[in-house]
Amino acid sequence: NSEHIVTLAEWLQKSKHTTILTGAGMSTESNIPDFRSKEGWWNNIDPRTVATTEALDNHYDLFHEFYSMRINLLENCLPHRGHHILVEWEQQGLIQAICTQNVDGFHSAAGGQHVYELHGSINKFHCADCSKIPSKEQFLNKDRCSQCGGKLRPNVVLFGEMLPEESWSTSLSHIRKSDLVVVIGTSLEVYPASQLPQMTEGKTVYINTETNGKNQDFSLIIQDKAGAVLAKVNEIIEKKEK
Ligand code: NAD
Ligand code: APR
Numbered sequence: 751n752s753e754h755i756v757t758l759a760e761w762l763q764k765s766k767h768t769t770i771l772t773g774a775g776m777s778t779e780s781n782i783p784d785f786r787s788k789e790g791w792w793n794n795i796d797p798r799t800v801a802t803t804e805a806l807d808n809h810y811d812l813f814h815e816f817y818s819m820r821i822n823l824l825e826n827c828l829p830h831r832g833h834h835i836l837v838e839w840e841q842q843g844l845i846q847a848i849c850t851q852n853v854d855g856f857h858s859a860a861g862g863q864h865v866y867e868l869h870g871s872i873n874k875f876h877c878a879d880c881s882k883i884p885s886k887e888q889f890l891n892k893d894r895c896s897q898c899g900g901k902l903r904p905n906v907v908l909f910g911e912m913l914p915e916e917s918w919s920t921s922l923s924h925i926r927k928s929d930l931v932v933v934i935g936t937s938l939e940v941y942p943a944s945q946l947p948q949m950t951e952g953k954t955v956y957i958n959t960e961t962n963g964k965n966q967d968f969s970l971i972i973q974d975k976a977g978a979v980l981a982k983v984n985e986i987i988e989k990k991e992k
């Protein structure tokens with residue numbers, strides 16, 4: 751891996767336009783479970799019973815329990831060093847955009863300015879039936895909408911829903927003009943975010959503790975933890991800058 755680390759540092763410094771794409775594996779080192787690895791949520795919960803529009807419509811209790819549990823878990827978690835390194839690189843002009851499938855808001859919490867949330871945010875809420883914006887407390891209390899009595903939900907993209915148009919189109923345009931796309935901590939199982947890496951003409955790098963059939967076409971594969979890889983690459987970049 752060490753020569754791959756050196757290569758990635760070189761590519762980052764040489765590239766004109768770099769886009770980062772992250773998934774749940776970017777936040778496991780902040781003690782937030784991912785979905786499909788062995789400690790992931792979907793090992794003991796069927797996603798279709800909690801993370802779909804059908805779940806919101808037909809078994810709100812399960813839906814509400816799943817998201818309020820994740821919100822409470824998030825209260826005790828923080829962005830890790832890897833999130834902060836990406837923000838440092840953004841400030842140094844080494845990367846131009848951070849597109850994420852994560853809903854934890856950690857890239858922005860770490861100070862990211864060009865962060866695009868493809869699957870929305872678990873920290874913001876709306877009424878399923880009208881445009882009223884409730885508070886987190888109202889959602890956690892399982893209140894109904896104060897304006898129309900409708901169900902309250904987090905601003906998370908559920909399976910069966912379209913992605914937020916703005917995040918999707920901005921991410922796509924960054925990817926299209928990138929000469930380097932670095933994909934961190936995602937199994938690339940979920941459409942359409944999974945298609946983004948194929949939409950660049952540039953070099954592609956896959957950083958993941960596991961590899962699967964979806965990543966074989968990448969220019970470079972670094973099989974290690976996001977935090978470790980980002981720290982090692984950053985060390986090389988900092989040395990060169992001196
Ligand atoms: P999907 O339902 O096809 O599932 C893809 C993978 O995720 C499968 O491995 C499946 O086992 C797993 N999965 C299924 N439901 C899940 C859930 N609720 N949570 C976690 N994993 C789940 O996913 P998809 O619907 O094909 O793609 C994700 C979303 O993107 C969809 O809701 C789709 O409507 C939306 N979409 C958006 C655009 C766009 O914005 N341009 C285009 C196409 C699809
Ligand atoms: N460093 C690098 N990779 C990691 C780490 C880590 N510390 N921890 C886990 N991973 C890897 C796992 O091996 C896995 O391949 O990150 C990947 C996480 O993949 P998923 O659990 O499938 O998460 P993600 O790809 O973000 O899921 C996409 O599915 O459930 C929906 O909407 C939800 O946004 C989510 C989408």
Ligand code: ZN
Nearest residue numbers: 877880895898
């Ligand atoms: Zn309402």
